[in-house]
Amino acid sequence: MAVVDPVADMLTRIRNAYGAHHNDLVVPCSKMKTSIAGILKEEGYIADYAVEDRDISITLKYADGKPLVTGLKRVSKPGRRVYVGASDIPRVQNGIGICIVSTSMGVLEGAKAKEANVGGELLCEIW
Known part of the structure; x- marks a missing residue:
């Protein structure tokens, strides 16, 4: 099944991963999603990201056990x-x-x- 809104899918995956206190997550790769991940890293909302084949691996960042992204x-x-x-x-x-x-x-x-x-x-x- 195709995803209608890939950016919303990426944001939902990040929101859900923070909610479940995961350390990392994987999203399908595109140029726009890679740019968004770069901005999130630059602004300090995520620890790191890496582009691997057709996926982006995102490492989440927490402060004192609480997620840095609240919304x-x-x-x-x-x-x-x-x-x-x-x-x-x-x-x-x-x-x-x-x-x-x-x-x-x-x-x-x-x-x-x-x-x-x-x-x-x-x-x-x-x-």
Whole structure:
């Protein structure tokens, strides 16, 4: 059975793995999901990721036994795309979280997209 929304599937797998206190998980590979994993590592939400054949292996990160990711929200969906301009990129949880935007410069974290003055499709929010 084909997955209709691969990014939402990845976010759900991460949410479920944190909820079950797993140390790592595997998701099917794509360029967008690899970019999202890179942003999550760069921002400190996951410990590491590695691309192996057709899968991405993600190592989760905990602080004092509690997950660093407390919430994941898919904003733009296949049935309803959400586009934002550079000035309309939202602050997530009053600056505590991040948003991920697919721009013409690639997949960027919201603050970096705003800094580069580019907008695009608002993929998800993470806090």
